[in-house]
Amino acid sequence: NAGVTQTPKFRILKIGQSMTLQCTQDMNHNYMYWYRQDPGMGLKLIYYSVGAGITDKGEVPNGYNVSRSTTEDFPLRLELAAPSQTSVYFCASSYWGTGANVLTFGAGSRLTVL
Amino acid sequence: GQQLNQSPQSMFIQEGEDVSMNCTSSSIFNTWLWYKQDPGEGPVLLIALYKAGELTSNGRLTAQFGITRKDSFLNISASIPSDVGIYFCAGRSPPGNQFYFGTGTSLTVIP
Numbered sequence: 001n002a003g004v005t006q007t008p009k010f011r012i013l014k015i016g017q018s019m020t021l022q023c024t025q026d027m028n029h030n031y032m033y034w035y036r037q038d039p040g041m042g043l044k045l046i047y048y049s050v051g052a053g054i055t056d057k058g059e060v061p062n063g064y065n066v067s068r069s070t071t072e073d074f075p076l077r078l079e080l081a082a083p084s085q086t087s088v089y090f091c092a093s094s095y096w097g098t099g100a101n102v103l104t105f106g107a108g109s110r111l112t113v114l
Numbered sequence: 115g116q117q118l119n120q121s122p123q124s125m126f127i128q129e130g131e132d133v134s135m136n137c138t139s140s141s142i143f144n145t146w147l148w149y150k151q152d153p154g155e156g157p158v159l160l161i162a163l164y165k166a167g168e169l170t171s172n173g174r175l176t177a178q179f180g181i182t183r184k185d186s187f188l189n190i191s192a193s194i195p196s197d198v199g200i201y202f203c204a205g206r207s208p209p210g211n212q213f214y215f216g217t218g219t220s221l222t223v224i225p
Contacts, residue, residue: 035215040218042118042216043215058212092156103147104159105149105156106156108155
């Protein structure tokens with residue numbers, strides 16, 4: 001059981017470039033999330049999805065886009081990379097229903113924008 | 115977004131000592147989660163709490179959901195070197211489905 005898988009693990013971008021961070025989960029979770037983590041800070045929510053075809057903004061959505069075409073996949077798109085987007089990005093998923101509602105995280109994607 | 119105040123920011127302790135950390139919120143939460151993050155890894159769930167006053171243990175770890183529903187505590191007993199890492203609290207306030215995170219407590223255990 002792989003859980004939440006993120007790719008790539010590391011990436012360096014030039015200012016203005018675009019890229020997509022991939023996230024897939026095999027736990028049949030309905031909810032998926034993207035967080036960013038900056039040094040000394042907690043995790044800040046970028047976007048989340050409550051199911052295929054449904055997405056919503058979190059605390060820090062500017063500069064990012066998401067889509068959720070399947071239950072398993074939730075890619076995060078950076079259209080015009082800026083130095084302020086240098087961060088570690090974590091994808092997470094959860095099953096929202098009766099019982100335990102907890103977040104399961106991927107291993108993270110470290111992005112540097114130069 | 116919600117502000118979670120987590121303290122202390124860092125701790126340096128001797129192996130074998132007990133550790134306590136806490137999180138407070140300005141809003142009422144209906145779920146509190148505690149995570150541990152090792153360098154280069156994603157956070158891993160330690161304990162989940164769903165009811166005010168709930169006290170839950172996971173080995174040497176014990177966490178409590180405050181009765182005011184605005185705070186939570188994590189205690190680690192008899193610390194060992196592998197306890198080193200960053201500990202995060204996370205909370206969810208009704209009726210939302212977003213989890214908000216504290217800024218973390220960095221724990222260093224000195225052998």
